[in-house]
Amino acid sequence: MSRQDILNLFDQTGIMPTPQRLEVADVLLCKPQHLSADQIIEQLRSMGSRVSKATVYNTLNLFGERGIVREVMVDPIRKFYDSTTRPHHHFYNEDTGELWDIPDDQVTFLALPPLPEGTERTSVELLIRVRNGRLAVC
Numbered sequence: 001m002s003r004q005d006i007l008n009l010f011d012q013t014g015i016m017p018t019p020q021r022l023e024v025a026d027v028l029l030c031k032p033q034h035l036s037a038d039q040i041i042e043q044l045r046s047m048g049s050r051v052s053k054a055t056v057y058n059t060l061n062l063f064g065e066r067g068i069v070r071e072v073m074v075d076p077i078r079k080f081y082d083s084t085t086r087p088h089h090h091f092y093n094e095d096t097g098e099l100w101d102i103p104d105d106q107v108t109f110l111a112l113p114p115l116p117e118g119t120e121r122t123s124v125e126l127l128i129r130v131r132n133g134r135l136a137v138c
């Protein structure tokens with residue numbers, strides 16, 4: 001995503017384009033990817049950025065609220081920010097901490113429970129946890 005695309009996205013979602021927000025967006029939205037806040041901070045530091053950790057966290061929360069990134073919780077302490085916002089699913093490797101996309105059309109749900117009264121479904125997301133194969137050692 002180019003800088004102009006990012007500025008348009010900020011404009012459409014009512015995000016004020018501060019230099020710090022643009023730096024975070026440049027790192028995360030440059031390609032389809034999943035990054036943790038720490039990975040984003042690491043990349044910013046390696047580029048010489050001095051954006052504070054708190055600003056990065058606040059910016060990511062804002063991006064999540066405005067729907068320009070998707071938050072993917074893999075466990076209660078680990079959250080990824082996904083630059084792909086259309087519906088899709090994920091594989092999560094518990095050994096390596098990597099997250100991969102599963103296209104929406106590769107998953108079919110045969111049955112879903114009735115929704116609680118007075119609610120409507122906003123999304124159904126599948127997270128398939130995997131680990132590296134264990135080879136038996138004799």
Ligand SMILES: [Zn+2]
Nearest residue numbers: 082084100101
């Ligand atoms: Zn994804």
